[in-house]
Amino acid sequence: MQVQVVDYTAEDAPQKFVQSLRETGFGVLVNHPIQQALVESIYKNWYEFFSTEEKNDFAFDPEKQDGYFAPEISETAKGHSKKDIKEYYHVYPWGRIPAQLNDEILSYYKLASDLAAELLDWVEKHSPADVAEHYSEALSNMIKDTPNTLLRVLHYPPLTGDEEPGAIRAAAHEDINLLTILPAANEPGLQVQGKDGEWMDVPADFGNLIINIGDMLQEASNGYFPSTSHRVINPTGKGSDKSRISLPLFLHPRSEVKLSERHTQESYLLERLRELGVK
Template sequence: MRYVRRLDLSEIQETAFIRRGANFSFGQTAYPDGGEFRVTSGAYAALILLETGTMSTVIDRNRRELHAGECGIFINRTGRRSTYAPGSRVMWCETPLLKSALPARSDFLGDRVRASQRIFTLFREGINCGLNSSPTLDTLRNALGEALFAAWRIEAGQDVIGHMPPSLIAAKSYIDQHYAEKPSLEQLASVAGVTPPYLIDLFRRHQGTTPIRYLRNVRAQAALRLIRHTDMSLASIADITGYGSAFHLSREVRLMNGQSPRSIRQRGIHGQTSHTMGDATRLLDDQHQSLRPAFERIRPMVPPIPVIDIAALRHGSSAERKVVAAALGRACREAGFFYITGHGVAPEMMSRLFEASRIFFNQPANAKEKVAMSRLGKNRGYVGLGVERLDTTSLPDNKEAFNISPHNVDDADVWPDLPGWRDLMMAYFTTCLDIGAALHRGFARDLGVDENFFVDKFKNPMATLRLLRYPPSLSKHANQAPGAGAHTDYGNVTILAVNGVSGLQVRPRGSDWMDAPLIPGTFICNIGDCLMRWSNDVYVSTPHRVLRPEGERYSIAFFLDPDADAQVEPIVSQQGESAHYPPVSGYDYLQERLQATYGHQS
């Protein structure tokens, strides 16, 4: 069964960011020995098809990539620099950018698309027009350019669907047809034939959002279409689209659009930068709603990762804590990542920790295997290279780790035979617990509950301290195993220290991958799926990964999960809102996620 309506080129009247009758130019360039192409100015849109090789492009200070057989549209305003691998060959079609057609920070539209035979043919015909100018050639070249950009838009919608697992397609189709009924996560998982956690993972991986956020987006867009194109009352629109009341509809419209329904109706348009829970900007007019799935993630929104001094959360006044809590809340709603200072950990302690980590991982294999997780169980002990696979669609991770989980107590000898090692690690573990408690006071205050809301839920938390070693990359081969595959963290918050070798990348909602630079003296923190669930999707858990480093990389990550018997029940702070998830114990939630990570071995 297909869920994408095939479109004819005649249905695409114009492309939102180029003007009708614009001048198009075509070209083809080969880079047998590799090379670089640089443009320093000019506002234009370029549709680029990479026939062979690879291309890495920095455009308006953001990096994008294409691989052989892929094409994508690049928006240039201040400059573009493309680096081509040896043996690369590229075809391109460029046209002036329609002023004010795109949000100021757009530079890459949608995912990379596999080039179809239709796109190849249009490119070749345009290149065959040559560089000469005449009324006939110019008309033909411009017609081919318009057809090529329109074809890309159609192919983009079909290509995204082509990459989707059937279970995800089924869930999305059900939402598209039943959004007014507000189906629950459990209902959607049942339709898709998967578990709720797995469905959430599918949506995050392929859509950059969660099922519930996607549902809210579909409902909101349906309401906006009725506001724009009909004279129905808001109460009637709210009833049809499942909002229940004009008040709740108006609030949602203001949240996603920044305008009241009355203003939207008077203007007759939605405006140019419609934000749906921060996930997407709609570049297309509503007449192209059938292409919605391909373009909900069009604008690369790259919120900066803020640096937040949390000292006030540890020993500040109520007013000072309020300021810090608000900063944490902004970071958790936008980037999902933040750096912290004022944490109270001395540089000398971090040096000792990394040296102790290096000593452990440089032991002989048989020494590490004595404390292997495969022997000890309970998420503790040594994990060898290739055991984990955080991205279930990728190769196993090329890293080794040692997990310290003091909440799992029994008679097993879980520590390596290294003098002073256990005491050092437990001292740092306790320090991280204190930092985590301070952060949770900030989270609670920002979410509108008592500062001590989380205290009784973290009396004996299922926290894990992980020492990690990533071997250096020995080749540039694209198919080598990642350092750590793309994933979101399981728990509430992660506190990460790195030894000076970079490699962490994050992917904020609606954006491409971006580097998370190292800032001396800071920890980099991110919220996990459990806190996102607890916040009722107010906070966002951001995908991240670790690239294979050129040099040996060590990091120390502290993962803070709630008590095993804590009830993770969404905090509903907005009037009229309902919980997006049912209550679940901390233990049951963590076990579901661990099974997804280690299950590939069974």
């Protein structure tokens, strides 16, 4: 089963989109409300920021987890020993944001969060009754007034040939949150692992909006919606000397939201951050 590309404006979009999530953990939208011009401007402006030393003035806060994460402290994916080849910045509306980037990135944060709430309504509407009855509250309500939704601006630098053997831009992993909203990056490389174990490219034409399930939705749906492994592979040939900018929005419920009998958002997140070595 391939990841479905769904026209957001089509009458059967909700059903097709949720079917793709169920079968692959991923869905791709076209003709969606997020303007490509805004995404391109964010890519350009944050690439310029990552190219300056100003980024070091915003070094991440270990407690709040906002700010700039340098390559030396980048994530090591669960089950892996080599750090990913990337640097990134954590954007929260309450966090530190460079003044020249503030208005544009927060405008995107709200736009993507509003769309995500609609997509969660699609997921709930097309969940089987025996799955939906276990949601502790409406899925879209779980993110209402949440301070926890994270927008990560990622920069995968050009490859130099000096990378640690076996290291890639993002090793195979699953996301922690409910849903991840991701405009197609300015360079290819995103892959998802199918049920047969084979890796397939996620349709990533510029302008596509890629959505995938995170562990928290898998937990809340008792496994009905799968949080599937995905990765960003290293480019080859001419592509290896290009930067890659990526803009995932990780949709998180409020801390007290009950995901299951075992976990609230807060307890689940702490468990995973410890596993990643960033907490």
